[in-house]
Amino acid sequence: QSVLTQPPSVSGAPGQRVTISCTGSSSNIGAGYDVHWYQQLPGTAPKLLIYGNSNRPSGVPDRFSGSKSGTSASLAITGLQAEDEADYYCQSYDSSPNWVFGGGTKLTVL
Amino acid sequence: EVQLVESGGGLIQPGGSLRLSCAASGFTVSSNYMSWVRQAPGKGLEWVSVIYSGGSTYYADSVKGRFTISRDNSKNTLYLQMNSLRAEDTAVYYCARGRGKKTTSWFDPWGQGTLVTVSS
Numbered sequence: 693q694s695v696l697t698q699p700p701s702v703s704g705a706p707g708q709r710v711t712i713s714c715t716g717s718s719s720n721i722g723a724g725y726d727v728h729w730y731q732q733l734p735g736t737a738p739k740l741l742i743y744g745n746s747n748r749p750s751g752v753p754d755r756f757s758g759s760k761s762g763t764s765a766s767l768a769i770t771g772l773q774a775e776d777e778a779d780y781y782c783q784s785y786d787s788s789p790n791w792v793f794g795g796g797t798k799l800t801v802l
Numbered sequence: 803e804v805q806l807v808e809s810g811g812g813l814i815q816p817g818g819s820l821r822l823s824c825a826a827s828g829f830t831v832s833s834n835y836m837s838w839v840r841q842a843p844g845k846g847l848e849w850v851s852v853i854y855s856g857g858s859t860y861y862a863d864s865v866k867g868r869f870t871i872s873r874d875n876s877k878n879t880l881y882l883q884m885n886s887l888r889a890e891d892t893a894v895y896y897c898a899r900g901r902g903k904k905t906t907s908w909f910d911p912w913g914q915g916t917l918v919t920v921s922s
Contacts, residue, residue: 694846726902726906728908728909730847738909743901743908781847783908790849791839791907793846
């Protein structure tokens with residue numbers, strides 16, 4: 693059971709827009725801690741996609757965007773491409789210290 | 803180029819010990835805070851441990867008292883000593899550099915991962 697809740701799967705056709713939600717609580721996202729997103733292609737390590745809620749590292753296409761509100765965050769992908777098919781994870785901070793992740797969302801490009 | 807390369811994984815019997823290594827290049831391990839994150843087969847990501855630049859260490863409750871994180875500044879390498887291993891420790895173990903302020907931090911880059919299988 694992951695601390696942050698994500699839908700297990702989402703899908704979309706090429707060119708469409710999809711969103712992935714990430715829901716936390718008052719001890720993590722709701723406490724004001726930033727949300728970050730990672731893309732994990734099959735058989736590879738996670739790769740940073742979005743940091744600080746909405747910032748893209750250099751090299752990440754602007755088709756990817758992030759937002760945060762209250763105890764939730766979202767990742768949006770526009771102009772869906774076949775190469776976007778991957779697992780996506782959100783991450784934030786909780787107490788202790790303790791970094792927490794969502795359970796992951798599998799994106800299928802139809 | 804900033805890079806992390808893990809090694810040391812393998813098949814180990816329950817109750818056994820294993821030490822993972824993570825060699826860094828392109829940056830100095832001791833000047834950053836470094837974490838281990840694991841991923842059980844077919845499952846999500848789980849933070850395991852962190853070592854701060856000042857040397858403080860912290861662990862997830864699931865590994866506290868059994869795992870020890872450390873670093874060798876002369877080798878620019880991070881380690882994870884894993885003792886009293888259990889079947890539920892079976893996972894790919896990634897090392898990752900922490901970025902940003904501690905409570906708002908993210909992980910970048912990640913190593914390629916090393917598989918630890920605990921089984922008799």
